[in-house]
Amino acid sequence: MSSSRPGHRLALVGCGAIGSLVAELLEKKKSSFKVTALYDARPEAAQLLSKKLKSKPKVCQSLSEVFSVCDWVLEAASVKAALPTAQASLRKRKPLVMMSTGAFLLHQKQLTKLAQKYKTKIYLPSGALCGLDGLKAARQIGSIKSLTITSTKPPRGFAGAPGLTSAQKKMLEKNKSAFYLYQGDVWGAIQRFPANVNVAATTAIASGTPQKLKVRVVADPKATMNQHEIHVEGDFGELTAITRNRPSKMNPRTSALAIQAALALFERLESYVEVGN
Numbered sequence: 001m002s003s004s005r006p007g008h009r010l011a012l013v014g015c016g017a018i019g020s021l022v023a024e025l026l027e028k029k030k031s032s033f034k035v036t037a038l039y040d041a042r043p044e045a046a047q048l049l050s051k052k053l054k055s056k057p058k059v060c061q062s063l064s065e066v067f068s069v070c071d072w073v074l075e076a077a078s079v080k081a082a083l084p085t086a087q088a089s090l091r092k093r094k095p096l097v098m099m100s101t102g103a104f105l106l107h108q109k110q111l112t113k114l115a116q117k118y119k120t121k122i123y124l125p126s127g128a129l130c131g132l133d134g135l136k137a138a139r140q141i142g143s144i145k146s147l148t149i150t151s152t153k154p155p156r157g158f159a160g161a162p163g164l165t166s167a168q169k170k171m172l173e174k175n176k177s178a179f180y181l182y183q184g185d186v187w188g189a190i191q192r193f194p195a196n197v198n199v200a201a202t203t204a205i206a207s208g209t210p211q212k213l214k215v216r217v218v219a220d221p222k223a224t225m226n227q228h229e230i231h232v233e234g235d236f237g238e239l240t241a242i243t244r245n246r247p248s249k250m251n252p253r254t255s256a257l258a259i260q261a262a263l264a265l266f267e268r269l270e271s272y273v274e275v276g277n
Helices: 017-028 043-052 063-069 079-091 101-106 108-117 132-138 166-174 186-192 198-207 256-270
Strands: 009-013 034-039 072-075 096-098 144-153 179-184 213-219 226-234 237-245
Touching: 009 017, 009 063, 017 034, 017 043, 017 072, 017 256, 034 043, 034 063, 063 079, 072 079, 079 096, 079 101, 079 108, 096 101, 096 256, 101 108, 101 186, 101 198, 132 198, 132 226, 132 237, 144 198, 179 186, 186 198, 186 213, 198 213, 198 226, 237 256
Parallel strands: 009 034, 009 072, 072 096, 144 213
Antiparallel strands: 144 226, 179 213, 226 237
């Protein structure tokens, strides 16, 4: 999409580590997207970010308040908060960038219908992952036969995950070697590790066959980076993509590349030339 679209006022919903860093870096890059509104369930988080930004965006007291001062919405909230944010944005015809791709996958049918009804686009950044262009191309050539993603992170990257059993919590503290925290479908992964598996959700969406995706989540005490490995087999042939990236210093549950992917998306939205499918 070219920069000919009128209005680049951006509302940020979710002022945690990821959303705050994206907002700060957009300003540092002198992007045409200007953060004009902030909303967070914790008002103090929005107030703190507003003070850091030169644009001094309005701190909104409710989600409905943001739509009067924005053209676009960047959702960087929790999986739970992402759905009402997306619903309201689409109904207000505000193009939406969703960082919580897991929330989109859980409610894909509903949100797609809303987007179509209000003729408003949803953009999903690729996150901490490479290989999605190849995967999207592969599905054009016959069928996908098998699809797996293995995500490996240091134990601290799983702190606070709601799906951890008591035994797994102890293993995260004591184990000296790598071990599986989860093996199963993408929907179970989202429920158990909502802050860790946006990459799995994004892979599922890009494949067009989320039911075929097998997800493996690994904790490795020796790991110094977050690693995501996709393996795809189908009529097109075979594809393997491995991405190793450093955890974000502000939020070790995510990768620094996930934040940069959002910036790259905004850059693409400004550009008259697009690279990749």
